[in-house]
Amino acid sequence: MKNTINREGSQLLEPYMNNPNRECSQLLSVTQVFQLLQELPRAVGEELHEMLNAVLKAQAPGPFSEALGELEVYLSALEAASVVSFDKQIQLKAYVMVGWETWRSSFQTVAHPHGCPYCGANVPTGDDLTLDQWGYFHCREDECGARLKLDENGQAIGYINKTYS
Incomplete structure (x- = not known):
């Protein structure tokens, strides 16, 4: 997360956004989030404030997912x-998700040197097998679209998950 915004003794983390082309017209600003929190009953606003900050500073993927899940339950x-309209609920979730999307997009696409052991796609290029943030390789959708956990020799470990769109 980018920085901390101070307002009337409170702090709210601001999601890190590195994509200037992203359309953020419906996203709430830090100021709008503070205004929303101040319009709520004090105890609710304070709790929601703490939960938003917990999500914004949680490390991905596990702690972030847990904090986001708790926030979703509370917002529901x-x-x-x-107390909070569905539209505001969606906007608050979008506010915290900007940082998650930026984090996920920061992972570099890595070509696996052996091609896909599931379908045999074998001309390794930057598009053949891509490594995600959890260490899974994904074969191109126009090939088999498999999600694979591989060892350092390119052999499938334990299981192969076929993904479907």
Whole structure:
């Protein structure tokens, strides 16, 4: 996350955005998030403030997913109690997801030197097998689209997951 914004003694982390071409017209700004939090009952606003910061500073993927899950449950309860509208709930989630999307997009595409052991696609280029942030290689969709955990020799370890769109 990029930095901390101070406002009336409170701090709210601002998601890191490195893509200037991203359309953010419907995303809430830090100021708008603060305004929304101040419009809520004090205890609810403070709790939501803490949860937003927890998501924004959580490391991905595990801790981030857990913090985001807790935020989603809390926001759903606030919506059910008619405290936060569905539209505001979506905007708050989008606010914290900007940092997640930036983090995921920062991973470099790496070609696997052996091609795909599942379908045999064998002309390794930058597009053949791509490595994701969890250490899985993905074969191109126009080949087999397999999701593979490979060892250092390019052999499938344990299982192969076939992905479908």
